[in-house]
Amino acid sequence: MELRLCDLKVEKKGIVRYIQENPVSSKLAEFGILPGTTFSILNKAPFHGPIFILIENNRIALRRKEAAFIIVE
Amino acid sequence: MSSNTPFKIALVGNPNLGKTTLFNRLCGLNQRTGNYPGVTIDKKKGFLKSGDKNVEVIDLPGINSLFPSSKDEELVVDYLLNTENAEYPNKIVLIVSALNLKRNLYLFEQIRDINIPIVLAINMADLAEKRGVFIAEKALEKELGVPVVKISAKKGTGVDALIGRCMETSVIEERAPSYIEEEELAVLEKYSAKEGLANNYIGLLKLTTAAKSEATQEFITENNLNVRKWKTNASILRYKRINSYLDKVLTVDKSKASDFTTKLDRVLLHPVFGYVIFIGVLLVIFQAIFWLADFPMGWIETAFEWLQSAASAGLPEGYFSRLITEGLIPGIGGVVIFVPQITILLFLFSLLEESGYMSRIVYLTDRLMQGFGMSGKSIVPMISGLACAVPAIMAARTIENSRERLITILVTPLLTCAARIPVYVVVIALIIPDDATVFGIFNAQGISLMGLYLLGVVMTFIVAFVLKYLLKPSYKSYLLMEVPEYLLPGMKNVLIRVWTNVKSFIWNAGKIIVATAVILFVLVTNGGDDFKNTEQYITAQYPTVAADEKNDLIASYQTENSYLGMLGKTIEPAIEPLGYDWKIGIALISSLAAREVFVGTISVIYAVGSEEEMNVRDRLKAEVNPHTGMPAFGLATSISLLLFYAFSLQCMSTVAVTYKETKSVKWTAIQFGYMTVLAYFSALIAYQLLK
Numbered sequence: 183m184e185l186r187l188c189d190l191k192v193e194k195k196g197i198v199r200y201i202q203e204n205p206v207s208s209k210l211a212e213f214g215i216l217p218g219t220t221f222s223i224l225n226k227a228p229f230h231g232p233i234f235i236l237i238e239n240n241r242i243a244l245r246r247k248e249a250a251f252i253i254v255e
Numbered sequence: 256m257s258s259n260t261p262f263k264i265a266l267v268g269n270p271n272l273g274k275t276t277l278f279n280r281l282c283g284l285n286q287r288t289g290n291y292p293g294v295t296i297d298k299k300k301g302f303l304k305s306g307d308k309n310v311e312v313i314d315l316p317g318i319n320s321l322f323p324s325s326k327d328e329e330l331v332v333d334y335l336l337n338t339e340n341a342e343y344p345n346k347i348v349l350i351v352s353a354l355n356l357k358r359n360l361y362l363f364e365q366i367r368d369i370n371i372p373i374v375l376a377i378n379m380a381d382l383a384e385k386r387g388v389f390i391a392e393k394a395l396e397k398e399l400g401v402p403v404v405k406i407s408a409k410k411g412t413g414v415d416a417l418i419g420r421c422m423e424t425s426v427i428e429e430r431a432p433s434y435i436e437e438e439e440l441a442v443l444e445k446y447s448a449k450e451g452l453a454n455n456y457i458g459l460l461k462l463t464t465a466a467k468s469e470a471t472q473e474f475i476t477e478n479n480l481n482v483r484k485w486k487t488n489a490s491i492l493r494y495k496r497i498n499s500y501l502d503k504v505l506t507v508d509k510s511k512a513s514d515f516t517t518k519l520d521r522v523l524l525h526p527v528f529g530y531v532i533f534i535g536v537l538l539v540i541f542q543a544i545f546w547l548a549d550f551p552m553g554w555i556e557t558a559f560e561w562l563q564s565a566a567s568a569g570l571p572e573g574y575f576s577r578l579i580t581e582g583l584i585p586g587i588g589g590v591v592i593f594v595p596q597i598t599i600l601l602f603l604f605s606l607l608e609e610s611g612y613m614s615r616i617v618y619l620t621d622r623l624m625q626g627f628g629m630s631g632k633s634i635v636p637m638i639s640g641l642a643c644a645v646p647a648i649m650a651a652r653t654i655e656n657s658r659e660r661l662i663t664i665l666v667t668p669l670l671t672c673a674a675r676i677p678v679y680v681v682v683i684a685l686i687i688p689d690d691a692t693v694f695g696i697f698n699a700q701g702i703s704l705m706g707l708y709l710l711g712v713v714m715t716f717i718v719a720f721v722l723k724y725l726l727k728p729s730y731k732s733y734l735l736m737e738v739p740e741y742l743l744p745g746m747k748n749v750l751i752r753v754w755t756n757v758k759s760f761i762w763n764a765g766k767i768i769v770a771t772a773v774i775l776f777v778l779v780t781n782g783g784d785d786f787k788n789t790e791q792y793i794t795a796q797y798p799t800v801a802a803d804e805k806n807d808l809i810a811s812y813q814t815e816n817s818y819l820g821m822l823g824k825t826i827e828p829a830i831e832p833l834g835y836d837w838k839i840g841i842a843l844i845s846s847l848a849a850r851e852v853f854v855g856t857i858s859v860i861y862a863v864g865s866e867e868e869m870n871v872r873d874r875l876k877a878e879v880n881p882h883t884g885m886p887a888f889g890l891a892t893s894i895s896l897l898l899f900y901a902f903s904l905q906c907m908s909t910v911a912v913t914y915k916e917t918k919s920v921k922w923t924a925i926q927f928g929y930m931t932v933l934a935y936f937s938a939l940i941a942y943q944l945l946k
């Protein structure tokens with residue numbers, strides 16, 4: 183089973199493996215969410231709200247829907 | 256370059272890097288700033304002199320990349336790609352933050368490839384030192400092949416050097432592409448040649464934009480291209496290139512890194528306390544408006560009363576003097592008195608904006624807002640709509656999804672803007688005594704005002720919810736947002752924001768109020784035959800009354816038979832079911848262009864013909880509805896009036912800006928229409944139930 187970013191718990195760290203092609207994949211790449219980058223989960227908003235991550239010194243908020251395309255380890 | 260066309264420098268960069276702060280410093284201007292992405296949403300121009308040369312500086316909204324995804328980004332990208340435009344810049348100052356170099360250089364890499372002369376400005380130099388970030392400018396200059404200057408837009412260091420480097424002549428040449436795989440370059444070259452484009456990168460941008468021309472679409476199908484993949488690949492390749500030189504120029508002393516933001520976020524974004532704090536912050540803001548503004552409001556009130564009696568004592572008897580004492584002074588006073596409240600509101604909002612908390616609110620509320628067909632990003636226009644709907648509607652430009660944006664625009668004017676405060680405060684004071692409290696600590700008038708804010712919020716969400724079902728969902732709704740570090744609010748920025756807004760509030764309201772006050776005064780002090788023969792009529796009707804009482808009778812009969820009175824009587828049937836007499840009707844009509852005029856109008860109508868100087872509130876309390884014999888502003892009428900003002904769109908500026916932003920008569924009309932219907936019927940129902 184592939185691990186998706188949205189499955190990780192708060193305060194977990196990980197590395198992006200690859201990003202499944204999706205309508206916003208180019209946006210994700212632009213925000214520096216690229217294969218090989220390390221990140222940590224800072225916060226998850228309740229009721230399946232967005233996820234807040236720290237990736238290479240950058241704080242980024244994204245929805246679970248998008249986070250589901252990000253395969254991590 | 257001829258001497259009269261100025262040298263044009265455009266400020267370009269990712270959102271929230273200090274472009275506007277730099278712009279204000281360069282041109283001595285006062286544009287709005289804030290610590291969240293998407294503060295600037297329009298192109299702004301300023302001027303400065305460098306030696307004997309005139310320089311024009313253009314401040315632009317922040318963009319994440321040359322692949323635009325929202326209206327404000329589109330505006331910048333169009334501007335940068337349209338080389339034919341007379342406004343096309345001679346040079347670009349590309350701003351990056353020392354704290355986020357890698358990500359910001361991404362945009363540099365893109366813009367470099369459209370071959371326009373660039374100077375790179377590394378901002379936040381003041382913070383970089385504290386955080387142990389060191390950037391070797393010279394080495395970076397060599398890697399990038401463009402001038403590099405370290406600055407602090409906030410402190411002003413390095414800004415002169417930046418201008419100096421901008422004025423140097425420079426040439427920029429096409430470089431080897433680092434945004435496409437080699438085997439695909441041939442196809443791209445073929446396309447650029449076919450379209451007659453100046454360079455290949457522009458070709459790539461044209462191929463990947465959402466609004467493709469037919470020929471482009473054909474080319475894509477013919478060659479079986481996966482342009483989305485190209486786009487993603489371009490980003491990956493660019494970051495690869497940046498990584499190849501970043502280590503040579505950037506050193507970070509990790510021991511100095513600050514995790515203040517992370518710690519604070521643990522509390523402020525807590526799944527429970529985060530929301531409690533958010534509500535708490537709003538509560539404190541609205542209570543503060545009442546507590547803090549009380550004293551200055553009292554002073555202003557006294558000052559205007561004094562001015563009025565001084566004017567009536569000092570000026571000769573006559574028409575013109577009455578225009579001043581009974582028309583202008585109460586009219587203007589009725590609005591100036593709210594300046595303290597509006598100042599406090601704006602001051603507290605600017606603190607929020609400058610601190611970086613705004614983006615956290617976006618994050619916290621995104622899920623909730625989605626339930627109402629909007630995005631977390633809608634919260635920014637909505638909060639700013641609590642001050643004024645006009646900039647708020649413009650701020651909706653940052654919302655990428657067109658349906659979410661439209662809903663946000665349509666509902667924002669339902670939120671209680673500062674212009675409603677005057678109306679609310681005056682009317683609340685009529686039905687709730689000053690010293691009433693709730694639980695012995697909260698000011699009851701303050702609580703009622705908050706209730707009205709809440710009503711606005713609730714209605715906003717109800718309407719959004721309805722619109723969500725009426726409007727077809729458009730695909731691609733996403734949230735991807737950079738969240739800034741917390742910063743200590745820059746006091747200069749905060750004060751600029753407060754001052755420019757208060758100034759424009761006084762100025763805009765002032766203009767309309769002076770004009771309406773004069774018109775109303777003229778209309779209420781002139782009339783037809785009935786008006787002219789008042790004295791005989793009253794003498795004949797009431798031959799026995801005392802002189803004092805007679806004067807009162809004359810005054811009220813005159814008012815009712817003035818031109819204004821006649822106008823009021825014509826519309827009375829439409830507003831009588833709402834519990835309003837013709838005077839309130841006139842106030843409604845005259846405040847169609849701007850709500851805050853209501854108080855001024857009411858002051859003028861009731862001031863005319865009365866002997867003593869009273870403040871608006873006492874005057875309204877004393878007023879009796881001639882039909883019912885009851886106080887003109889009883890509970891039912893007052894509540895009905897509050898509801899009317901809560902929901903109606905009495906603000907021409909809002910109508911104009913909605914049209915400008917949606918470019919659609921239909922949506923502008925729908926907005927005006929639904930709000931008017933809502934206002935009329937809720938006022939009607941409330942009055943009929945309560946009377």
Ligand SMILES: Nc1nc2c(ncn2[C@@H]2O[C@H](COP(=O)(O)OP(=O)(O)OP(=O)(O)O)[C@@H](O)[C@H]2O)c(=O)[nH]1
Nearest residue numbers: 271272273274275276288289293294295317408409
């Ligand atoms: N410490 C520090 N803070 C700065 C500096 N320059 C700007 N800021 C702060 O950074 C924040 C963003 O500034 P703005 O000028 O609004 O940024 P912008 O690039 O115009 O942002 P958008 O219009 O949203 O694209 C504000 O809170 C400023 O006070 C600087 O040199 N040092």
Ligand SMILES: [Mg+2]
Nearest residue numbers: 274275294295
């Ligand atoms: Mg700006």
